[in-house]
Amino acid sequence: RKEVEQDPGPFNVPEGATVAFNCTYSNSASQSFFWYRQDCRKEPKLLMSVYSSGNEDGRFTAQLNRASQYISLLIRDSKLSDSATYLCVASGGGADGLTFGKGTHLIIQP
Amino acid sequence: GAVVSQHPSWVICKSGTSVKIECRSLDFQATTMFWYRQFPKQSLMLMATSNEGSKATYEQGVEKDKFLINHASLTLSTLTVTSAHPEDSSFYICSARMGGGEAFFGQGTRLTVV
Numbered sequence: 001r002k003e004v005e006q007d008p009g010p011f012n013v014p015e016g017a018t019v020a021f022n023c024t025y026s027n028s029a030s031q032s033f034f035w036y037r038q039d040c041r042k043e044p045k046l047l048m049s050v051y052s053s054g055n056e057d058g059r060f061t062a063q064l065n066r067a068s069q070y071i072s073l074l075i076r077d078s079k080l081s082d083s084a085t086y087l088c089v090a091s092g093g094g095a096d097g098l099t100f101g102k103g104t105h106l107i108i109q110p
Numbered sequence: 111g112a113v114v115s116q117h118p119s120w121v122i123c124k125s126g127t128s129v130k131i132e133c134r135s136l137d138f139q140a141t142t143m144f145w146y147r148q149f150p151k152q153s154l155m156l157m158a159t160s161n162e163g164s165k166a167t168y169e170q171g172v173e174k175d176k177f178l179i180n181h182a183s184l185t186l187s188t189l190t191v192t193s194a195h196p197e198d199s200s201f202y203i204c205s206a207r208m209g210g211g212e213a214f215f216g217q218g219t220r221l222t223v224v
């Protein structure tokens with residue numbers, strides 16, 4: 001069975017700090033990876049895709065390690081508004097489904 | 111990003127009745143649509159995957175006769191919860207995907223069965 005594993009947290013982090021979390025995936029054939037963000041009682045929203053070479057979008061950096069089958073998300077200079085659940089997603093591509101992790105709950109404290 | 115519209119946003123229905131939820135991709139053709147359910151403080155649970163023009167593939171433990179999915183076009187999928195009961199009360203979310211890219215989610219439907 002395809003699995004994506006994440007530490008559920010919660011991660012309690014002071015505002016302004018840097019926080020990182022990883023997720024591991026079991027399906028070595030996975031080709032596409034994403035990080036989604038879900039706020040309480042809302043739908044998940046795409047935060048960023050994860051490319052083999054790694055990618056950065058403002059304060060957010062995503063990395064992919066295919067050899068060890070993990071994906072990471074780094075948030076720098078964290079803001080109160082970053083508090084949310086972060087979902088790691090792996091996909092085999094094509095019409096294959098997306099496999100979601102259970103999410104990591106992040107709480108940024110003032 | 112692409113827009114996926116889901117409605118209704120919330121619905122309250124009586125036990126025993128059926129509820130239909132629509133999911134539309136507004137600015138792209140969705141080759142695949144997914145239906146999820148999420149209970150409070152729990153993670154997303156995939157219910158079924160549907161490709162346009164073919165029968166949906168249901169996850170283990172999801173009753174296909176109770177949760178009817180229709181994906182008649184590349185922009186519309188519907189989920190009908192038949193003979194709803196209080197235990198079906200949940201947050202139902204659809205997502206749509208074109209090819210192998212990222213998926214975009216609808217706003218979700220909060221169903222309460224009384």
